[in-house]
Amino acid sequence: MNRSLSSGLRSLRPAAFGADPAGERLARIRTSPNFADGSFQNPVGARTRPSGSMLEFAKVYFRKEERARRGPVGTVPVHATTLADLARPPASGLRLTWMGHSGVLAEIDGRRVLFDPVWGQRCSPFAFAGPKRLHPAPVPIEALGPVDAVVISHDHYDHLDLPTIKALAGTDTVFAVPLGVGAHLEHWGVPADRLRELDWNETTKIAGLVLTATPARHFCGRGLRNQQHTLWASWAVAGPEHRIYHSGDTGYFDGFKDIGAEHGPFDATMIQIGAYSEFWPDIHMTPDEGVRAHVDLQSGQPGHGVLLPIHWATFNLAPHAWSEPGEGTLAAARKAGARVALPVPGEPFEPTGDAVPDRPWWRGVAVEPAGGWPALPEDAAESVPEAERAASLG
Numbered sequence: 001m002n003r004s005l006s007s008g009l010r011s012l013r014p015a016a017f018g019a020d021p022a023g024e025r026l027a028r029i030r031t032s033p034n035f036a037d038g039s040f041q042n043p044v045g046a047r048t049r050p051s052g053s054m055l056e057f058a059k060v061y062f063r064k065e066e067r068a069r070r071g072p073v074g075t076v077p078v079h080a081t082t083l084a085d086l087a088r089p090p091a092s093g094l095r096l097t098w099m100g101h102s103g104v105l106a107e108i109d110g111r112r113v114l115f116d117p118v119w120g121q122r123c124s125p126f127a128f129a130g131p132k133r134l135h136p137a138p139v140p141i142e143a144l145g146p147v148d149a150v151v152i153s154h155d156h157y158d159h160l161d162l163p164t165i166k167a168l169a170g171t172d173t174v175f176a177v178p179l180g181v182g183a184h185l186e187h188w189g190v191p192a193d194r195l196r197e198l199d200w201n202e203t204t205k206i207a208g209l210v211l212t213a214t215p216a217r218h219f220c221g222r223g224l225r226n227q228q229h230t231l232w233a234s235w236a237v238a239g240p241e242h243r244i245y246h247s248g249d250t251g252y253f254d255g256f257k258d259i260g261a262e263h264g265p266f267d268a269t270m271i272q273i274g275a276y277s278e279f280w281p282d283i284h285m286t287p288d289e290g291v292r293a294h295v296d297l298q299s300g301q302p303g304h305g306v307l308l309p310i311h312w313a314t315f316n317l318a319p320h321a322w323s324e325p326g327e328g329t330l331a332a333a334r335k336a337g338a339r340v341a342l343p344v345p346g347e348p349f350e351p352t353g354d355a356v357p358d359r360p361w362w363r364g365v366a367v368e369p370a371g372g373w374p375a376l377p378e379d380a381a382e383s384v385p386e387a388e389r390a391a392s393l394g
Contacts, residue, residue, distance in 0.1 A: 014125045015162065015188070016124075016125035016157070016222070017125055017222050018155065018160075018162075018183065018184030018223070019183045020183060020223075021180045021229050021230065022183070026229065028179065029179055029180050029229055029231075032179060033199075034199065034231065040179075040180075040220070040229070040231050042218070042219075043216075043217060043253055044253045044254075044255075045282075046218070046283055047280070047283075048218075048219035048280075048283060049280075070322055071134070071316065071322055072134060072322060072362075072365040073366065073367055074364065075365065076134050076135035076345070076362075076365055077135075077345075078136060078138050078344060078345050078346050079344050079345065079346035082097065082139045082346040082347070083139050085347075085348045086105075086145075090107050090348075091350065091353070092352045092353055093108070093109050093110070093241055094106075094107065094241075094244070094267055094268070094350060094351055095349065095350050095351075096244075096268055096308055096341070096348070096350075097138075097343075097346065097347070097348040097349075098310065098343050098346070098347070099117065099137060099139075099345060099346065100118075100133075100135060100138070100313065100314035100345040100346075101116070101118055101158060101310065101312070101314035101315060102115065102118075102153070102158070102246075102248070102272065102310045102311045103116050103117045103118055103310075104116070104246065104270050104308065104310065105147075106244055108244060109208070109209070109239030109241050110208075111148045111149070111207045111208060111209050112145075112146065112147045112149075113147070113148060113149045113150075113211075113237060114144075114150045114151070114168075114173075115153070115235070115246045115270065116151070116159045117141070117161065117164045117168070118158060118159065118161040118164055118314075119140075119141045119161065119164040119167070120161040120162070120163045120164060123156075123157040124157055125157065131316055131317055132315075133314055134313065134315065134316070135313070135314060135345055138345050138346025139346065141168070142167065146171070146172070146173070147168070147173045148206060148207040148209070149173060149175070149176055149207065149209065150168055150174070150175045150176070151175075151177075151235050152176070152177045152178070153216070153233055153234065153235065153246065153247075153248025153249065154218060154220050154232035154233065154248055154249060155181050155220050155221070155222050155230050156221070156249065157222065158311075158315055158317065159249070160181070160184065165185060165190065166188055169185075169189040169190045170189075172194075173194070174194050174196060174207075175190055175196065176196045176198065176206065176211050176213075177196070177197055177198070178197070178199075178230065178231035178232060178233040179197055179198060179213075179230070179231040180197070180220075180229050180230035181197065181230050182197040184230075196211070198212075198213035198233070199231065200213055200214060200215045200233060201215075208239070208240070209237055209238065210237070210238040210239075211235060211236070211237050212236045212237075212263060213231075213233040213234075214233060214234045214236050214245075214255075215234065215259070216232050216234040216247065216248050216250035217250045217251040217252070217255075217283060218232040218248065218249045219283060232248060232250075234250060234259070236262075236263035236264075236266075238263065242352070243263065243264060243267055244266055244267060244268045244269070244270070245259070245264070245266045245268075246270045247269070247270060247272045247285075247293065247310070248272065249283065249284060250283070250284075250285065250293075251282040251284060251289075252285050252293055256293045256296035256297050257296045257297075257299070259297060260296060260297035264297055264298060264299060264305075265298055265304050265305060266304075266305045267306070267351050268305050268306045268307075268308060268341075268351035269293075269294050269297055269305055269306075270308045270310045271285070271290040271293055271307055271308070271309060271310065272285055272290060272311040273286070273287045273290035273291075273310070273312060273328070274309075274310075274311045274312025274313070274317075274318070274320075274325035275311055275318040276289075276318060277319055284311075286328065287325055287328030287331070287332045288328065290307075290309065290329060291307065291329065291333050291335075291336050291338055292332075292336075294307040295336055305339070306340070306351035306352075306356055307329075307333060308340075308341045308343075308351075309325065309326065309329045309342070312326060313325070314345070323363070323366035326362050327360065327362070327373075327374075329342075330342065330360055339356065341356040341357055342358050342359060343357040344357075344361050
């Protein structure tokens with residue numbers, strides 16, 4: 001292909017595809033200990049393409065009855081007073097606000113960190129196609145106020161959103177991203193001096209916080225030609241008083257134990273528990289695996305920190321029902337003895353406080369299972385006659 005034709009084709013591709021790493025950035029990628037045979041490598045083997053044919057997956061995903069089961073049957077609730085709640089500083093020094101999918105605003109020791117913000121209507125390079133939001137963003141991105149750091153886990157469209165990055169590019173925030181992802185952000189107008197681009201186990205300091213890119217088991221890519229030249233990561237963030245962890249997207253692996261031992265214990269973990277499937281078992285976690293990862297990160301002490309489930313309820317990206325990850329996490333956490341927070345999108349909570357939101361709010365707008373919803377512990381207690389409950393307590 002001649003040079004002018006190649007240049008013309010590049011100019012036609014959507015801006016949302018971003019840019020490929022080049023120059024010094026590409027040279028640094030090629031010297032990474034996690035880069036081999038022309039691409040970044042996972043900490044343990046992982047199939048990054050669907051197991052089984054795409055035709056088999058499409059038959060399941062687009063089946064009419066399956067589409068009806070996957071979506072909500074009413075309006076997904078969104079917290080009504082998010083901005084007013086955020087105007088008051090957290091009493092404990094740590095507060096998390098789930099903005100939907102994997103987006104979380106973390107207020108930690110007087111600083112504000114925004115993880116994987118996606119305010120766009122679709123997680124797609126196109127405005128007219130691709131998975132559409134099941135609920136609106138709880139607050140306008142412009143109303144969120146100053147953010148000290150924006151942390152990106154990897155460059156997939158449901159984690160790195162062009163409209164959101166462009167809205168944040170004109171602020172003073174600093175972006176912490178995995179190696180190679182900075183090429184996209186520079187292409188979209190983020191100045192190079194506001195980028196902190198990290199390989200696994202590298203650390204940067206932003207506004208008094210220590211941010212470390214930690215391993216994850218996933219993959220990358222935005223364009224039609226995926227070179228595997230951008231890294232994916234989970235993140236540990238430590239302030240003077242608190243520590244938190246964001247998983248990004250990842251399959252389960254034993255490395256969670258090492259991350260916990262090195263960077264924990266964590267006051268809160270934000271763990272991916274949605275968009276799993278037997279078609280891609282190595283790169284996303286089921287709710288059971290997500291809770292297991294949380295326990296590993298806490299060095300086997302599940303009661304210490306709070307698990308905030310992420311990567312669910314905002315986009316339909318897998319064959320399972322939209323509410324299934326929440327229900328599965330509730331059951332798995334109860335079995336493991338782990339504390340789990342279940343806020344509606346936009347509901348701030350303090351993980352180190354006495355109480356966190358723990359009601360299965362999705363049941364009001366989800367298709368009820370044939371056998372009914374599983375009983376909650378307090379429901380079971382309420383069903384026991386008062387005299388019998390008093391006798392059981394001695």
